[in-house]
Amino acid sequence: MYGMESGPQRRGTARKAILSATLKLIAESGVDSVTHRRVAQAAGVSLGSTTHHFSGRRELLRESFQQYLLWGNRMIRVLAGAVQERKEHPVDQVRAILVALVEREFANPELVRAEYELLLYATRDPELAQMVTDWEANLVGPLAAVLREAGAPRPSECAHTLVNFLRGFEMERLIKPALGRDEFVRRLTPLLGALCRTGNPIQRQAERLC
Amino acid sequence: MYGMESGPQRRGTARKAILSATLKLIAESGVDSVTHRRVAQAAGVSLGSTTHHFSGRRELLRESFQQYLLWGNRMIRVLAGAVQERKEHPVDQVRAILVALVEREFANPELVRAEYELLLYATRDPELAQMVTDWEANLVGPLAAVLREAGAPRPSECAHTLVNFLRGFEMERLIKPALGRDEFVRRLTPLLGALCRTGNPIQRQAERLC
Numbered sequence: 001m002y003g004m005e006s007g008p009q010r011r012g013t014a015r016k017a018i019l020s021a022t023l024k025l026i027a028e029s030g031v032d033s034v035t036h037r038r039v040a041q042a043a044g045v046s047l048g049s050t051t052h053h054f055s056g057r058r059e060l061l062r063e064s065f066q067q068y069l070l071w072g073n074r075m076i077r078v079l080a081g082a083v084q085e086r087k088e089h090p091v092d093q094v095r096a097i098l099v100a101l102v103e104r105e106f107a108n109p110e111l112v113r114a115e116y117e118l119l120l121y122a123t124r125d126p127e128l129a130q131m132v133t134d135w136e137a138n139l140v141g142p143l144a145a146v147l148r149e150a151g152a153p154r155p156s157e158c159a160h161t162l163v164n165f166l167r168g169f170e171m172e173r174l175i176k177p178a179l180g181r182d183e184f185v186r187r188l189t190p191l192l193g194a195l196c197r198t199g200n201p202i203q204r205q206a207e208r209l210c
Numbered sequence: 211m212y213g214m215e216s217g218p219q220r221r222g223t224a225r226k227a228i229l230s231a232t233l234k235l236i237a238e239s240g241v242d243s244v245t246h247r248r249v250a251q252a253a254g255v256s257l258g259s260t261t262h263h264f265s266g267r268r269e270l271l272r273e274s275f276q277q278y279l280l281w282g283n284r285m286i287r288v289l290a291g292a293v294q295e296r297k298e299h300p301v302d303q304v305r306a307i308l309v310a311l312v313e314r315e316f317a318n319p320e321l322v323r324a325e326y327e328l329l330l331y332a333t334r335d336p337e338l339a340q341m342v343t344d345w346e347a348n349l350v351g352p353l354a355a356v357l358r359e360a361g362a363p364r365p366s367e368c369a370h371t372l373v374n375f376l377r378g379f380e381m382e383r384l385i386k387p388a389l390g391r392d393e394f395v396r397r398l399t400p401l402l403g404a405l406c407r408t409g410n411p412i413q414r415q416a417e418r419l420c
Contacts, residue, residue, distance in 0.1 A: 123385055167381050195401070
């Protein structure tokens, strides 16, 4: 099989399907519901395929989490690139990135639930906890750079505060699905303006937006 | 048994022990680990006692969650009362309440983990989701009242933003246990000052505190 040209790609497809099915299972019924048998069924592959690709349940969970974090990174890079091309004021760039991020997540609430299930699972697994810490640093770094440009006096700290706010909002939305984009913008705008100390202009803008 | 004077109290004690053991189990190994048998063992009561007090697993989880929320309410009332007696500026009152809240939670990280496990569980149970929504309204109400006094232009929205931030910080701390009170204060103080638009004085205070 390794000699076939389509081999690696076929294997890659099965792997992806298995990881997607794992995240879906986690979102639906929690981390504890993940078994090789259930994943194989959900992914539409043989049980042998899941055990071939992933030696055990822990590896399956770890790789799914990594997959989720990679998607997140890619999404943030794409959004950040698109926003920067528009050459907006840095505060508006940060706002646009965070709003776009939340809108993508609004479209996939099951992935948000999987993320929080995995975050809690990571609190009991130091290796996963380290992955989360590294990923957060990856997110906070570029965010802090734009915040510095926007005049934030403590950009790295502000970036952490924004990530905290974003997480708390996402958690609240899992409980209250009616919470929408407008409410997010209403909360985010004065927060951003305040963290960047842009003073009255952004406050006025916040009032226009609210 | 119902005729015995010590009966209700004894029953109350067993009930409390069962609910505490349930929360402990959830914190240690997640919601799925909760079974009548494991709870009885952890609480040091007979299996008959758990099934006498709680008809099923779902009732056990719902009541544990309610118990957790009641503890939270009581704690917030006590903290708010103590802070208000000191007659501080409203912004300082809000900060003192949130810092005290976080410090209590730092002392019991396993309860924080149980809270988030239950929050995720609640996203799949509309009755529990409603309990969380009501509880959050209970927390946001008094917080908004102090924020209004402190000059916040949109006190209810600010209170939600603060609760979001608090939740995100708690989640981050579950992953990074080294995150301490000082970092929380460093992030909270400028945020609070900004949300209340107290302007330069609180910013200067924030710089002193950082």
